[in-house]
Amino acid sequence: MASLTSTSEVTLVSSPTAVLTYTLTNDNPLNTSLVDLSSEYSRPAYKVETHVSSSKTITIVRNSEEDVIASLEWRETLPDKVTIGDKPSVSLNSWMKPGLLPLSPVSFHDDQGRKYQWRNVAAGLDMELYAVDTAGGPIAAFCKAHVDRTNDTSTPATFRLTARAREIADTCVVSFLFLEKKRRMRENSARVRTDSKNAMGLIFFK
DSSP: OOOOOTTSOOOOSSOGGGOEEEEESSSOTTSEEEEOTTOSOOSOSEEEEEEEOSSOEEEEEEETTOOEEEEEEOOSSSOOEEEETTSOOEEHHHHSBOOSSTTSOEEEEOTTOOEEEEEOOSTTSOOEEEETTSOSSOSEEEEOOEEETTTTEEEOOEEEEOHHHHTTHHHHHHHHHHHHHHHHHHHHHHHHHHHHHHHHHHHHTO
16 A cells, blocks of 8 residues: 655655645644745645634635635534535534544545545554545645654655645645544544543552
């Protein structure tokens, strides 16, 4: 299976020249910009902002023209609610359907009815997007930020798209951002539970 790691080149379904790489200015899918560093175009291709109020929290995704292309309303007990363009709001799980098992691929369809799957959705992995109608490896991939402790250097997170993925670029970017938000929230919750258990263990054995 083709893969992407934080220290290797992307193996995508395309020639290398057809791969578009966006760099995340902040390693946080809730507040970041996606920038094509190879382009002379100065504005970010996508900008993500999260607004918190007393009544709700909303994450907004804008394109390079500052148009809102998607938003995500956070909800505590129910799945988040997503709005794509001018379409009606729906549950995030209705738009991106999780598998039967917790770490199964997450799937969605584009406006033409073509099916896609986000794989490697478990904690610590680099997510990859596959198109069911395209043979071979992933058509888009996320590479986490990487810190090399040996020489104290860092590599920012990137999101890479092939020509096939760029046919639905907005959908690729939005689905990645919202799924990564969900994944990190799940990771944080698991970390808190682990820390709590460890703390209770220390108390018990004092």
